[in-house]
Amino acid sequence: MTEKYEVVIGLEVHVQLKTKSKIFCGCSTEFGAEPNTHVCPVCLGLPGTLPVLNKKAVDYAIMAGLALNCKINSYNKFDRKNYFYPDLPKAYQISQYDLPVGEDGFIEIDLEDGEKKIGITRIHLEEDAGKLIHEGNIDRSTGSLVDYNRTGVPLAEIVSEPDMRSPEEAYSYLNQLKKIMEYIEVSDCNMEEGSLRCDANVSIRPMGEEKLGVKTELKNMNSFKAVEKGLVYEIERQKKLLDEGEKVIQETRTWDEELNKTVSMRSKEEAHDYRYFPEPDLVPLEIDKKWENKIKDTLPELPRDRKLRFINEYKIPEYDAGILTDSSELANFFEDTVQEYNDPKNISNWIMGEFLRLINEENMLIKDSKISGKLLGSMLKLTNEGVISSKIAKTVFKEMFNTGKDPKTIVEEKGLKQISDEGKLDEIVEKIISDNPEAVEDIKNGKNKAIGFLVGQVMKETRGKANPQMVNELINEKV
Amino acid sequence: MEIFEYSLKELLDKISNKEITLEEIINNYLNEINKKDGKIKAFNSISIEKEKDFISEREKGVLKGIPIAIKDNISTSGFKTTCSSKILENYLPPYDATVVKKLKENGALILGKTNMDEFAMGSSTENSAFKSTNNPWKLGYAPGGSSGGSAAAVAAMEAPAALGSDTGGSIRQPAAFCGVVGLKPTYGMVSRYGLVAFASSLDQIGPITRDVRDAALLMNIISGHDPLDSTSVDKGDINYESYLKEDVKGLKVGIPAEYFNLDFNAEIKENILSAAKKLEDAGAEVSEVKNMTDAEYALAAYYIIAPAEASSNLARYDGVRYGLRSEEKNDIETMFINTRHQGFGPEVKRRIMLGTYVLSSGYYDDFYLKAQKIKTLIKDDFDRVFKDYDILITPTTPTTAFKLGEMKDPLEMYHADIFTVPVNIAGIPAISIPSGFDTKGLPIGLQIMGPHFGEAKILHAAYALEKMLEVNKNRPEMEV
Numbered sequence: 001m002t003e004k005y006e007v008v009i010g011l012e013v014h015v016q017l018k019t020k021s022k023i024f025c026g027c028s029t030e031f032g033a034e035p036n037t038h039v040c041p042v043c044l045g046l047p048g049t050l051p052v053l054n055k056k057a058v059d060y061a062i063m064a065g066l067a068l069n070c071k072i073n074s075y076n077k078f079d080r081k082n083y084f085y086p087d088l089p090k091a092y093q094i095s096q097y098d099l100p101v102g103e104d105g106f107i108e109i110d111l112e113d114g115e116k117k118i119g120i121t122r123i124h125l126e127e128d129a130g131k132l133i134h135e136g137n138i139d140r141s142t143g144s145l146v147d148y149n150r151t152g153v154p155l156a157e158i159v160s161e162p163d164m165r166s167p168e169e170a171y172s173y174l175n176q177l178k179k180i181m182e183y184i185e186v187s188d189c190n191m192e193e194g195s196l197r198c199d200a201n202v203s204i205r206p207m208g209e210e211k212l213g214v215k216t217e218l219k220n221m222n223s224f225k226a227v228e229k230g231l232v233y234e235i236e237r238q239k240k241l242l243d244e245g246e247k248v249i250q251e252t253r254t255w256d257e258e259l260n261k262t263v264s265m266r267s268k269e270e271a272h273d274y275r276y277f278p279e280p281d282l283v284p285l286e287i288d289k290k291w292e293n294k295i296k297d298t299l300p301e302l303p304r305d306r307k308l309r310f311i312n313e314y315k316i317p318e319y320d321a322g323i324l325t326d327s328s329e330l331a332n333f334f335e336d337t338v339q340e341y342n343d344p345k346n347i348s349n350w351i352m353g354e355f356l357r358l359i360n361e362e363n364m365l366i367k368d369s370k371i372s373g374k375l376l377g378s379m380l381k382l383t384n385e386g387v388i389s390s391k392i393a394k395t396v397f398k399e400m401f402n403t404g405k406d407p408k409t410i411v412e413e414k415g416l417k418q419i420s421d422e423g424k425l426d427e428i429v430e431k432i433i434s435d436n437p438e439a440v441e442d443i444k445n446g447k448n449k450a451i452g453f454l455v456g457q458v459m460k461e462t463r464g465k466a467n468p469q470m471v472n473e474l475i476n477e478k479v
Numbered sequence: 480m481e482i483f484e485y486s487l488k489e490l491l492d493k494i495s496n497k498e499i500t501l502e503e504i505i506n507n508y509l510n511e512i513n514k515k516d517g518k519i520k521a522f523n524s525i526s527i528e529k530e531k532d533f534i535s536e537r538e539k540g541v542l543k544g545i546p547i548a549i550k551d552n553i554s555t556s557g558f559k560t561t562c563s564s565k566i567l568e569n570y571l572p573p574y575d576a577t578v579v580k581k582l583k584e585n586g587a588l589i590l591g592k593t594n595m596d597e598f599a600m601g602s603s604t605e606n607s608a609f610k611s612t613n614n615p616w617k618l619g620y621a622p623g624g625s626s627g628g629s630a631a632a633v634a635a636m637e638a639p640a641a642l643g644s645d646t647g648g649s650i651r652q653p654a655a656f657c658g659v660v661g662l663k664p665t666y667g668m669v670s671r672y673g674l675v676a677f678a679s680s681l682d683q684i685g686p687i688t689r690d691v692r693d694a695a696l697l698m699n700i701i702s703g704h705d706p707l708d709s710t711s712v713d714k715g716d717i718n719y720e721s722y723l724k725e726d727v728k729g730l731k732v733g734i735p736a737e738y739f740n741l742d743f744n745a746e747i748k749e750n751i752l753s754a755a756k757k758l759e760d761a762g763a764e765v766s767e768v769k770n771m772t773d774a775e776y777a778l779a780a781y782y783i784i785a786p787a788e789a790s791s792n793l794a795r796y797d798g799v800r801y802g803l804r805s806e807e808k809n810d811i812e813t814m815f816i817n818t819r820h821q822g823f824g825p826e827v828k829r830r831i832m833l834g835t836y837v838l839s840s841g842y843y844d845d846f847y848l849k850a851q852k853i854k855t856l857i858k859d860d861f862d863r864v865f866k867d868y869d870i871l872i873t874p875t876t877p878t879t880a881f882k883l884g885e886m887k888d889p890l891e892m893y894h895a896d897i898f899t900v901p902v903n904i905a906g907i908p909a910i911s912i913p914s915g916f917d918t919k920g921l922p923i924g925l926q927i928m929g930p931h932f933g934e935a936k937i938l939h940a941a942y943a944l945e946k947m948l949e950v951n952k953n954r955p956e957m958e959v
Contacts, residue, residue, distance in 0.1 A: 041574050045795050047567065047675040048554045048576060050708050082791050082838075084815055091794030144811075146799070275838035277847060280679035280788055282709050 005204040005242070007235050008212060009170050010162035011227075013177060014155045015187040016128065016195035017060040023127050023154035024051030024094065031193050035133075035147035043152035045089035050281045053078075057154035058101070060186040061125045062287060062295045064156050065102025067184045067302055068120045068177075072102050072292045076285040078125075082275045086146055087130035095157075097276040100124030101287070107160075107180070108304055109172045110322075118173050119161030128153040150194070156186070162201065162212065167231035174198060174224050179303045183328045191223050198227050203248070204238045213238075214248040218262060221255045230255035234262050306331055314344035323352050329366040336373020341380045350376060354394060358401050370404030371397075379407035391464045392416045419466045422474075425458075428466070429474045432457045443479050451475055482507040483636040487545060487693040490639060494543045501534065501544040504639075508546055508590065512637045515959045518618060520610045521632035523551045525591040526558045533588070540586015541700065547582055548638035550629050551592040552599055553684065554673035555579050558589065562675050563607035564597045566796045566803045566822030576673020577708065578642060578684050578701045585700045590638050593628030597824045598793060599649055599677040601625050602895040603886060606826045611883050614656060616921055618958050620880040623653030623895075629687045630657040635959050640688045640697060644674055646681045647781050648875075648899025651911035654687055655875035655924020658913040658954070660941070661687045662694045663899075665932050666906035667712040669698075670705030676792040678785035679710075681903040691912060691942040695719035698934060714932055722935040723942040728762035730940060733868035735768045737775065738898060743877035750915045750923045751874045757947045758872075758940070768871065773860045776853045777901035782893060783837050783850035784904075789827075790834025796822060829889065854904050861905040865930035870940045873898050875911040875924030898926055908934050910941045913950045920955040 022029055025042035042049045065072050079097035105120035130148040134141040158177065164170045178189040178196060189196040203215035218234055221227045233255075238248050252271070253262040301309070303325050310321035310331070325331045330351065337347045359366060379400065383393050388411055399410045411417055419425055432454055433440055442450035451472070458471045482504055485493065493499045505527065516522055527546055530537075538544040549555060552562045554572035556579075561567045579589065596606035604612045604627025612627045614620035615635035622631040626643030630653035633641050643650040645663035654661025662685045669684045676682060686697035699720065704713035734755055739748060759765040798804035798818030805817030823831070837846035864871065877897055886892045902909040907928055914925035925944065929937035 041572075044800065046554075046572065046574075046801070047560070047562075047570070047795070048552075048572070048671075048673040049574075050672050050710075052707060052709055080791050082794060084794065084797060084812075086797070086799045086811060089795060089800060091797060092791050273840045275791070275835065275840070275843075277787060277791070277838055277843070280710075281676075 003207060005239055006207050006209070007165050008162045008203050008205065008215075009164035009167070009231060010201040011160045011164070011170060011173060012199045012201070013158045013160075013174070014197040015064070015158065015181050015189055017057050017064075017154040017156055017186055018188055018195075019054055019056045019060065019154055021054060022152035023054050023057045023125070024152055027152065029153045031195075033149055035145070035149060038149040039151070043089070044148055051094060051279075053282060053285065054154065057125060058285065058287070059295055060154070061101040061123060061156050062292060063184050063299060064158070064181065064186050065105065065123045066292075066296055066299055067180050068102065068105040068107060068123060068158065070102030070105030070120060070123055072287055073099055074287055074289075075099060076101060076287060078279040078282045078285070079276045080279050081126075083272045085129070086144065087132050087148075087151070089130070089148060089151060093127060093129065094279055094282070095126035096124035101156075107173060107176050109169065109176045111169065111172065116169070118163045118169075121159040121161055123156055123158045126155050126157055127151070128155050162203075167228045167235070170200065170231055171224055171228045174227060176303070179326065183300060183303055185328075200227060200231060202231055202234050202238070204235060204242065214250050216248065216250065216262075217252045219252060219254050219265065222257065226255055226257060229260070230262060233260070237262065300328070310334075314338065314348075316344050316348050320345075320348040320352060323356075324348060327366060333366070333373055333376075337376045337380075338373075340374050340377020341384075343380060343384075346380065347376070350380070350397070354397050355401070358398065369401055371400045372404070375400045375404070375407060382407055382411065386467060387411065387418060388416055389418050389464060389466070389468060391459070392418065395464075416465060419462055422470065425466060425470055425474060428458055428461055429471060429478060432461065433475070433478055440479055483511045483639075485639070486689045487639045487696060488690075490545055491543055494545075501538055505546060505588070508638065511635075512591075515615075515635050515637055518613060518959055519615055519631050519635050519637065520612045521593055521622075521628040521635065521637055522548070522591045523561055523563060523594050523609060523628065524559050526555065526589050527591065529558065530588040533583075537583065537586045537588055540584065542582070542586040544586055544588055545639055546588040546590035548590045548593050548629055548632045548641035549579065550626050550641070550643045551595055552644055552675040552677075553579060553642060554675065555589055555592065558592065560592065560675065561609075562598045563595045563609055564822065564824070564827070565608045566818070567675075568608070568803065570802050572673070574673065576684075577670035577705045579673060581701055582642075593626070593632055593641060595628055596625035596649075597827050598675070598789070599625040599644055599646055599682075600789070600826050600830055602648065602652055602892050603881070603883070604628060604653070605883060606824055608824050613883070614880045614921070615957050615959050616658060616955070617880065617919070619883055620921065621656065621883050621885075623656030623876070623880065625649040625653075626661070626687060627653045627656075630654050630659055630661065633657070633659045633687050633689060635957065640686060640693050642684055642697075642701070643687045644677075644682055644684050645899075645903065646677050646683075646785060647903050648896040650685045650687060651875050651899050651909060651924065651926060652895060654911045655913075655922065655926075656880040658916075658922030658924075658950075659687055659689060660691055660694050660910065660912050661685065662698065662910045662934075662938075663902060663908060664698065664702060664934060665908045666903075667710050668702050668714070668908065668932065668934065670703075670708040670711045672705055672707040676788075678788040679792060680788060681781075681785060683903075691910075691938060691945050692720065692723055694910065694941075695723055695938050698938075702934075712932075717935065719935060719938050722939045724939055725943050725946050726762075727758055727940065727943045730758070730763040731867065731869045732758055732763045732765040732940070733768035733864060733871040734765065735771045735774070735864075735871055735873060737769075737771050738873045741877065741897060743874065744879065744917070746917045747874045747877070747879070747923050751872065751925050754914050754925055754944060754948060755872050758944065761943070761947060768864055768868065771860055771864060773853065773856045774901040777857055777904045778893065778897055780850040780853040780857070780904055781896070781900045782833070783846050784854065786830040786834030787838050787847050787850075788834065790831045790838065793823075793827065793831055798822075826889070857901055858905045861901075861907055861928075861930070865933070869929070869936050870933075871928040873926045873928065875899060875926040879917045879919065879921035879923060902926075902928055907931055908937055910937045912941045912945055914944070914948055915950055916955060
């Protein structure tokens with residue numbers, strides 16, 4: 001069945017820039033402090049206070065703009081977005097209205113049927129608001145408390161073009177965006193901590209129609225999965241409306257995770273008139289070519305470029321390159337290891353297999369593991385030199401992962417050296433052969449599987465330290 | 480002469496010469512305040528009692544511990560800063576405005592906080608939520624506004640000097656009405672950090688003093704770049720006192736024809752023109768300036784830009800964090816509405832509504848944007864004129880002080896600012912000095928405008944004129 005409607009999605013993503021201090025005052029941006037301890041007269045918007053722009057936030061916004069292929073505006077200004085809310089101490093948010101840091105960029109995302117460019121309309125700087133904590137459920141709450149620690153934390157708002165055609169594309173866009181922000185180290189993009197937030201504009205139109213349908217804006221989606229689920233729900237809702245001959249109303253809807261549906265928040269008529277006007281307390285911001293180029297020079301290789309380079313330079317499969325470049329930490333780990341020991345595919349297997357398994361099992365962050373490229377490289381050397389068997393290597397790996405100890409030290413301390421001494425192995429093989437006459441009989445009868453059994457017995461006897469190749473040869477020789 | 484009659488400069492000299500002590504000065508002023516302020520009502524609060532612990536430390540500063548009055552919209556750490564509004568009636572700032580910090584660092588004691596039009600919106604100080612201040616020259620007359628409390632306190636000799644703020648004339652107009660000196664510096668010359676914002680792109684803090692020298696002296700202390708105010712400029716250290724010279728030979732003085740062609744008090748016109756004549760007689764090159772036509776639109780532009788910014792600046796008074804909160808238990812929106820309904824006076828509400836309207840979707844281009852363009856034209860106009868002239872002279876006000884309660888129509892009140900508003904729109908400095916008295920015995924103010932960062936020029940001309948006019952020699956008696 002061909003699809004009757006085409007889906008049109010645009011995303012507005014807020015990423016918290018990880019400056020040490022807030023965008024307009026010196027307060028710390030650290031997450032998780034006691035409520036209202038990272039505040040001062042400026043971020044509390046006390047009468048008479050004035051904002052002073054944090055240059056580092058501008059650096060980060062320029063860097064993000066460049067990474068998103070945006071044109072950086074040389075003449076920037078800040079504007080006030082006016083609205084009343086208890087978490088907004090000045091009752092306006094300092095943002096950028098018509099002259100943002102960057103415009104006209106794009107991101108490339110990978111889809112099953114190839115790559116696709118998603119346009120970036122703009123990226124601008126603004127300040128975050130505080131956080132309301134309601135006593136009980138918001139509907140029945142008897143009171144609310146406000147934590148202003150987050151007030152004034154710098155945000156980059158990244159607005160996409162309505163270029164996405166499915167929730168999967170939106171998901172992939174978000175992933176790619178997050179990956180880029182992490183690569184250039186301007187944001188942690190942690191949705192749980194609120195350092196990445198996403199609103200979606202979604203509409204549908206009959207296939208082949210040029211004109212956009214009436215859109216709804218979705219808010220309150222607190223994970224990438226929630227974005228996908230919210231979009232899926234909203235698209236179905238809109239389709240149903242149109243199928244039943246009804247109309248989609250332009251409104252803001254909120255995703256209710258518990259009810260698993262979107263709920264109307266406010267209609268177009270109730271929409272705020274933000275009465276934007278230029279912020280008179282700040283002077284216009286000029287980003288000259290020198291500043292832009294200085295940031296450009298520090299821009300690291302971006303995820304997709306790195307992936308392509310991995311495929312070409314290290315001749316590893318695209319699948320491997322994709323996983324390894326998923327984060328810059330993982331990719332750095334890979335490249336550090338290759339530097340030490342040039343066997344890319346083998347290294348890729350170790351990282352994608354053993355390393356990520358342990359990371360997932362221990363539920364930890366890549367940066368928290370103690371292993372380094374240097375350690376993994378020298379472990380692989382030991383394996384290659386026959387000092388340890390590949391089975392023992394897994395034990396050594398886990399130990400390095402947990403302690404960061406040198407593999408040679410681990411091997412020594414734990415006596416894990418592979419037994420490659422022919423005399424010693426000969427003795428053990430002899431013993432195993434005499435202990436297992438049936439197996440020997442089987443081998444003689446052509447049942448080669450039994451060789452494996454005997455090798456296994458030798459390995460058991462040596463607690464995995466026997467050189468498996470030599471054991472194999474010895475058994476073949478003797479039987 | 481009584482202690483309270485001395486200027487700031489004279490007090491400093493007398494302390495240096497050990498003729499009088501700081502204690503005597505403080506007691507003398509507290510005594511004057513006790514005697515007069517019941518009638519004048521210049522002060523909202525007296526803070527000097529709380530400052531007494533710091534006397535020994537401040538005495539070492541340039542100002543030797545002399546008490547200075549501060550307009551009640553300039554933040555003083557731990558002292559109420561009310562903006563003469565119910566909404567901030569009990570608000571205690573946890574920090575000092577940069578000008579207050581500088582005054583303290585230079586040895587001033589904070590005498591008290593002076594009455595004003597609520598949030599500096601007005602020209603008579605009648606918009607104070609607490610009380611109307613009286614003009615010391617004639618009780619029952621307005622001291623002007625919005626810095627009416629500061630001007631009245633200095634004129635009535637309840638304070639040796641004061642700070643005010645000027646958004647459309649709020650230092651110069653009350654200085655003129657009260658017969659004292661008031662200086663509005665170039666936008667960016669004095670830090671606004673800690674000045675409770677009315678219209679951020681126009682607001683400036685400045686001195687209100689007995690004479691021009693005192694204004695220069697205070698400017699030395701309060702001006703200069705402040706890293707906490709992005710709109711403040713760095714012009715290095717300037718000693719304004721060094722520009723106070725009586726010689727005006729070759730000074731190019733412009734008399735803007737368009738200002739004098741306006742319909743205003745004939746006594747004032749005559750007074751200002753005769754002052755200009757004196758300058759000419761002393762060797763200044765005085766001539767008429769024509770074609771400053773854009774200034775005509777200054778008042779209209781002002782009443783769009785100022786309310787627009789005010790509507791945003793005053794939005795923070797919502798009852799959530801500090802100040803008044805409506806106690807009626809209700810939802811958040813009703814709490815906002817009730818708090819603001821109860822907390823703001825009618826003039827403030829009028830300007831918030833005006834400002835909200837001109838910024839609203841669909842009207843922005845017609846009002847705010849157009850007003851900004853006019854602002855640029857007016858600025859260009861002044862820049863052009865100041866290529867040929869050092870200073871311009873105009874009246875400060877179209878009338879002398881009016882009676883309290885007399886101005887019923889807000890538009891008529893707005894008209895009191897016709898000579899002062901263009902200065903704020905252009906961002907240039909201007910000073911008002913006393914230039915005589917009308918037949919009712921009320922002071923007349925003369926305004927001297929200068930180019931951007933031309934404070935030294937206007938102080939020079941003001942000082943010379945002050946010496947020539949000798950206004951204080953034959954002044955009428957004050958009613959207090």
